Amino acid sequence: MKKIIVPIDFSEHSEYALKTAVKLAKKHDAEILALHMLEMSDIMLTASDGLQTQKAMFFLQLAEKKFKDFLKKDYLQDVKVTPIIKHFKVFSEVNDVALKNEADLIIMGSHGASGVKEFFVGSNTERVVRNSDIPVLVVKNNVSNINFEAVVFACDFSEESIKPYLNAVKLFDKLGSKVYFVNVNLPNERFKSSLEIEKQVVNFFTKAESNLDRMNDVHYISDYTVEEGILNFANKLGADMIAIPTHGRKGLSHFFEGSVGEDVANHATLPVITFKI
Template structure:
């Protein structure tokens, strides 16, 4: 893992994301790019310098962020490795994804909510849009994760072919922390599978990854989300990996599960799209 992108909007949740990225960077040596987007519907990056002068409010916000951000990050989240900082103007989700593409990021870490969040609301709209379009795995957090949190993870899936492709995208992260991976199939009335079927799928999934410690679990619940929450609570697991694919696919959980877990729990949720 070489590059981690972290959106930062001065909210408490984005600070938790920065702290999480620092823990990942300290272990992996990855570079952190912190991107702050000043929201605007103006396509700022296509404007000429002369045209930009017609938006004095945006220019003022840009200069203010440019002046305050470096010292603010340094004070609230001190770290040995410097954080590269970018300030952009435009639609937040579009520019976050643009930075991911430009930097060829391996991981995007962001807060479950953004600036202006009111307790009790669903997750932020920026996160929802980023989850659906990001080309790299997205780790969404409510609270900062520490090194011990990364020692074990729940990989919740139906363990179809796409799940193995998704695991390949995060294998470097798993290896860095020597994470024990708890394979989790939540058996629900709507999508019931026999123990033999699940074991066969999990054994196929682990084949070729013998250097990683896996544990296999089947957990019965009426709903996938509640099953994941109850399982992780019972096993003292702080984060979960979900495979997000096309909504027509039966081999992976949907992005809606990611959103619901973030809303109902304090779990870190790593969404991997295939």
């Protein structure tokens, strides 16, 4: 792990993310890319008259000063921090910054969301999770333990989950984490017998790694929703983190089908890390 991106909006939640990034950066000798998205209208950015240009420069300089002051933290002294300011348009730009700088991880603070706001507005964190090609770690509070010794990886063991699975185990091997895999069986048309699930898991590991070494770390549980099953299992296990693949659905597909990864990231109190399918 060489580079960690932390989007900063000056809130306490983005500071939770920054503190978590510092702990990981110190442990892995990584650089932190502190990213501030400056919201400025297209009119102001493209205007040719002098007054609008002066306004744009004023707001840019103001943001730079505020950002510089925000980064004057005692806990940042022994860490390499590179500040980046981008003009706000869409939150897919966070992914663009990550790819351009070859970052390994995005860490975001989130207060979560619920009810109507979650469906119609969502959160900036959701948008980043939805668009990111690299793992996104979502934190809700100060993370005191970044060893992440026990990680719950939620998986349906479909073939499309092989890529995020391989990315996840590669990262967790570096972190020294013990990974527990959980499959949630639902009491509806998607219900599967234990034999059916086991056959799917065998096929999954055979195609992913050509061995069944991790079979003993797979747990099958039943619950009314996938989200509840994941959260209940993580709490029972005493996990330090939840990992989950996410489709990154957009538009109507996201509205009607939703994303389990985003739901878990919204509602879990534990740190949640997502991997793009």
